[in-house]
Amino acid sequence: MKPAPFEWHAPASVAEALELKARHGDDARFLAGGQSLVPAMNFRVAQPAVLVDLNRVAGLDAIAHGADGSLAIGAMTRNARIERDAAAAHSHPILAEALHEVAHPQIRNRGTLGGNLSHADPASEMPAVMLALQASFLLRSRRGERAVEAARFFLGPLATALAPDEMLAEIRIPPLPARTGTAFLEVARRRGDYAMMGVAAVVTLDAGGVCTAARLACCSAGPTPMGAPRAAATLVGTRLTENDMTAAAALLREEVDPMGSVQASPAYQRHLAGVVATRALRLARGRAA
Amino acid sequence: MTQRIPVAVTVNGTTHRREVEPRLLLSDFIRHELGLTGTHVGCEHGVCGACTIRLDGAAVRSCLIFAVQADGHAISTVEGLAPERGRLSVLQQAFQDAHGLQCGYCTPGILMTVSAFLEDNPQPSEAEVRHALSGNLCRCTGYQHIVDAVLLAAQRLREAG
Ligand SMILES: Cc1cc2nc3c(=O)[nH]c(=O)nc-3n(C[C@H](O)[C@H](O)[C@H](O)COP(=O)(O)OP(=O)(O)OC[C@H]3O[C@@H](n4cnc5c(N)ncnc54)[C@H](O)[C@@H]3O)c2cc1C
Ligand code: FES
């Protein structure tokens, strides 16, 4: 299994990369870590005529920590680097927690956050995490730039809001308020496999222990990463007791729309969604206190 | 016309210059252009780990990188592990002593994965070893002896200081 021939460009700057993508449009693909694109090319499921390799582009792999606790991560930042970034682990510990479940160490050494999000596999962990963190994505093209919220970026399996001439350049994650706890949990058949169900939970408590904000998002739960806004809304104003969390998990089970796979039927995935959501909420609550 | 691109890749300390098609996988470059057949190829889609090498120190799949991308970079393969002809590295010796291989097909990828892992984590727990090995499939051993070999190598490397 070898890839079909293609024309390879390795620009040194973002401007050059955008120029090439604008010129070749849908015939060209950006090459980031190659951990999803190259397998597809080896199988000849993907046969792009042109590859615009981003690995030599300067300035796309910074992790910038804002004084307010926000994060800006360049699209070409390798997943392994984010996983090990001490300041990111402090401001947004859910990133490393979820990245630990993304494929294997060797794949994370090469794969990038921007490539993972642009690939938009609905089974992928990080799109769900981005939804729960209310991240926004900076998209750039020769025409200019725009910011798109995670909730509007993922349109379907492997489909995103990226236009043919656009690049995902930066991932922006807002700060987490004080007394916020986060958790990412998943169930997979084997370590490193795509999850049968994964849940990201973010909860904020006030000084008296009452929940003031909650967000839930799942992977392997539908055609895109799936938020569960109704379930999350029921948690606000509660003390996140076992009953509150069980009730929210029951609602979340209704909100997801799992498609099933050889590994798990939709009914089993739905069951898992409730179980994993309850566990994730319990963990997040403990970490918020 | 097929595009051919000049590359200079340093493998186990020696720089090799070739002209290659962009679609040539780094695994095939290593095996066919350089004749270093210690790097194995199992699945060519990133799942089995047999092709794992180190690129600028990091363990990566050579079947998911194009040779042109390695231009100017330093690679190490299993052939570079032994300190000299006829002598094994501490890690290789531990695999022999703990019976960490049977057919040996998976072994080069596992050794390259573990050589990077033990530099990062010289005192791993068994659970950490199993996580580090999660991206390398072995169809023979059932993994227990591989885990034993890694823990033995870690202990010997610590004792050697
Ligand atoms: C064995 C194996 C197991 C895996 N398991 C998991 C898993 O459990 N969970 C998971 O989430 N992933 C998993 N992956 C996928 C892995 O995480 C990939 O690294 C990731 O999905 C793609 O990132 P990349 O940087 O390698 O992108 P690439 O493969 O280079 O690109 C992916 C796609 O995104 C496009 N693209 C890349 N960068 C940009 C950009 N900046 N702007 C616009 N478009 C861009 C490319 O053109 C391509 O279409 C696995 C992969 C393998 C091989
Ligand atoms: S041959 Fe590269 S991972 Fe299987």
Ligand code: FES
């Ligand atoms: S020893 Fe045969 S595959 Fe591992």
